Amino acid sequence: MSTVRKYMMRTMNSVCEEDSIEDVIRVMNKIEMSVLPVVDDENKFLGTIYSRNLLKNIIPEQYGFLESHRLLYQVNQAAENLAEIKDRKVKEYMSNNTTAVKENDKMDNIADIMLDNKESYLYVVNNDNKLRGYISRADLLYYLLEVGENQQ
Amino acid sequence: MITTVTLNPAIDREYFVQENKPKSHQYLYTERDIKVSPGGKGLLSAINLRKLGYSDVQNIGFVGGRQGLFFEKMVQEHGITTNYIFTESEIRNNIFVISRDPVTYTHYNDYSYKVEHGDVKSLIKRFRRGIIDSDFIMISGSIPEGVNFSIYQRLIQICHEAGKDVYLHASGEVLNRALEEQPKVVVPYFKHTNKILDKKIVNDEDYIWAGKKLQENGAKYVMMPFHCSRLLFDKNGDVYQLTPRDFCLRNWLGAGEAYNAAFFDYVYQYGFDFLEANKYAGAAALAIAESKEIFLADRAMIKEKTDNIIIKKLGV
Numbered sequence: 455m456s457t458v459r460k461y462m463m464r465t466m467n468s469v470c471e472e473d474s475i476e477d478v479i480r481v482m483n484k485i486e487m488s489v490l491p492v493v494d495d496e497n498k499f500l501g502t503i504y505s506r507n508l509l510k511n512i513i514p515e516q517y518g519f520l521e522s523h524r525l526l527y528q529v530n531q532a533a534e535n536l537a538e539i540k541d542r543k544v545k546e547y548m549s550n551n552t553t554a555v556k557e558n559d560k561m562d563n564i565a566d567i568m569l570d571n572k573e574s575y576l577y578v579v580n581n582d583n584k585l586r587g588y589i590s591r592a593d594l595l596y597y598l599l600e601v602g603e604n605q606q
Numbered sequence: 607m608i609t610t611v612t613l614n615p616a617i618d619r620e621y622f623v624q625e626n627k628p629k630s631h632q633y634l635y636t637e638r639d640i641k642v643s644p645g646g647k648g649l650l651s652a653i654n655l656r657k658l659g660y661s662d663v664q665n666i667g668f669v670g671g672r673q674g675l676f677f678e679k680m681v682q683e684h685g686i687t688t689n690y691i692f693t694e695s696e697i698r699n700n701i702f703v704i705s706r707d708p709v710t711y712t713h714y715n716d717y718s719y720k721v722e723h724g725d726v727k728s729l730i731k732r733f734r735r736g737i738i739d740s741d742f743i744m745i746s747g748s749i750p751e752g753v754n755f756s757i758y759q760r761l762i763q764i765c766h767e768a769g770k771d772v773y774l775h776a777s778g779e780v781l782n783r784a785l786e787e788q789p790k791v792v793v794p795y796f797k798h799t800n801k802i803l804d805k806k807i808v809n810d811e812d813y814i815w816a817g818k819k820l821q822e823n824g825a826k827y828v829m830m831p832f833h834c835s836r837l838l839f840d841k842n843g844d845v846y847q848l849t850p851r852d853f854c855l856r857n858w859l860g861a862g863e864a865y866n867a868a869f870f871d872y873v874y875q876y877g878f879d880f881l882e883a884n885k886y887a888g889a890a891a892l893a894i895a896e897s898k899e900i901f902l903a904d905r906a907m908i909k910e911k912t913d914n915i916i917i918k919k920l921g922v
Contacts, residue, residue, distance in 0.1 A: 459661075463682060464682055464685065464686065464687040464688065465678065465682070465687065465688045465689070465690075466664065466687060466688065466689035466732070466736060467688075467689075467690070470731075470735075477728075481692070484674075484692035484693075484694075485675065485692055486675065493735070494735075495734070495735050496735060496738045497735050497736070497738060497739070582739075584739065586662075586687065587687065
């Protein structure tokens with residue numbers, strides 16, 4: 455039976471609760487990810503921070519979220535709002551109720567968890583709840599492709 | 607977990623041509639003639655450790671730009687956990703052009719990579735939490751522009767605060783300063799400058815002087831490359847020479863990294879025995895030097911060569 459360990463991305467890219475929002479945005483931009491895991495100073499997984507959450511907090515509510523007819527002044531307003539919050543801490547904007555999976559979990563169980571949580575990424579931890587990487591929907595689909603090929 | 611540190615990695619690009627002709631276009635049509643791989647002393651040791659069966663090996667360091675993402679993917683292909691600080695500047699590329707007839711080897715070593723002050727701060731934070739679960743820590747290789755010479759000293763200090771020993775493979779001023787933190791094992795490399803502790807190393811006496819001086823300045827144990835051998839400086843002041851016998855050298859590439867990885871492997875399996883760990887490590891280096899491969903395949907290929915390694919005490 456295949457486990458998460460075989461398909462996961464083994465990366466420790468992460469931020470801490472005390473890091474600033476600006477740090478988060480810079481890391482997201484460099485590694486081309488719109489979500490990051492949040493860990494403590496021993497790499498214990500605490501939750502996640504999503505770019506979508508940050509955007510919700512800076513885009514003026516009356517114009518809706520990411521509408522195509524947004525005008526320039528609305529963008530300027532969002533930039534101003536971001537300037538106001540960029541020094542704030544990750545802990546103010548992170549989600550604590552994020553599900554993590556274990557390295558030795560069966561791949562067959564991942565689909566359920568991903569669909570239940572509407573997550574495109576699930577963070578992977580070891581038995582001590584310490585971050586070890588992530589697994590994506592693309593990894594799950596790749597696994598299913600392999601299962602199908604093996605059945606033929 | 608095992609942690610290796612590579613602050614100045616590079617993407618190695620090897621091009622194999624029939625003849626290296628300056629001022630002319632060359633066309634490479636087959637995959638066989640192009641090899642692209644992640645490079646860096648600590649990283650190559652990490653790959654060896656994965657091949658020896660360690661499931662949890664991480665590599666910490668800087669990588670840069672979009673090519674850095676490509677580099678990270680290549681490293682993950684080896685099953686290594688990546689723990690990188692991404693910089694604005696693009697990662698280095700080392701270009702090797704290898705010609706078959708006549709046999710030539712042309713190397714363009716790219717030293718254009720630069721790290722910003724904020725990146726160094728991020729690395730120190732990441733390193734501090736990254737080593738919490740590490741049983742072994744190896745800090746290895748050169749440092750990029752923008753990083754202070756005292757960086758290894760700082761990293762070793764963090765390891766010591768966490769009660770962890772360090773295996774240091776370094777050269778130049780960054781090594782000189784790191785000694786102040788008294789790393790447990792030091793392996794100097796110096797073939798690019800021929801200097802250790804700012805002194806030219808020419809004859810046998812210079813090697814002995816350098817090993818002793820490294821210990822005097824803080825290293826507990828020193829393993830000094832010495833032509834095809836190694837000089838081993840034990841904690842109690844004894845000096846040994848490790849030499850391979852009955853061997854046929856085919857390839858130096860990867861031998862040093864195999865040595866470092868096998869040293870860890872021995873200590874992990876049997877505990878810290880300086881001479882026996884070196885004997886095992888020497889066998890690993892010999893196994894690579896006698897094959898065309900640059901990575902160890904398994905422990906069997908090391909054990910096969912241990913009888914070819916001799917260690918004798920020197921009267922110095």
